[in-house]
Amino acid sequence: EAAVTQSPRSKVAVTGGKVTLSCHQTNNHDYMYWYRQDTGHGLRLIHYSYVADSTEKGDIPDGYKASRPSQENFSLILELASLSQTAVYFCASSADWGGAGSQNTLYFGAGTRLSVL
């Protein structure tokens, strides 16, 4: 069974402060993703990575940085947290991008609930 662990599970941050959300996977997966979930807006992709030491921008990268120091770990960094970044953040991993013959199932962590005050 795929395992993606996020920490912390919840966090309260102050406006302008720095926040780091961590994700660890034990699936030996190459691909990792950070999604943001807002009520009524589904999941939106912030950053992703397909190899260690490299990250790519997703659909809503502004205000976020990402770091992939190893295959297993993927962090999301808010250098200057803002009220609008209050949301639930999900990390996910997949074995590959889903080419022919591949199912490319995304395995999600349980999420981090971030409140910026």
Add this chain to the structure above:
Amino acid sequence: GDSVIQMQGQVTLSENDFLFINCTYSTTGYPTLFWYVQYSGEGPQLLLQVTTANNKGSSRGFEATYDKGTTSFHLQKTSVQEIDSAVYYCAMRDNTNTGKLTFGDGTVLTVKP
């Protein structure tokens, strides 16, 4: 750009009722389509993948169909149970080698006993 529209934000049913959720998509090329389910306090998990137009996928009593002509895909279940209460997301993966999924806004399904 790619988009997925999921119109039904909330659906309330009684046990043994029929469930039907619809999504439409917009992209170039031939997408792969998915349904994910999110139970309270958990992350989303894959429910179904549909890869071939006019073919069906099925899992746990749910069935998914995909109509390339109308660029729509549907999730249905003949008889829902209270344990099916969850948020259901339709999602689409394009044909680039990023593995990125574009999600609909989700449908909150509440099944009353």
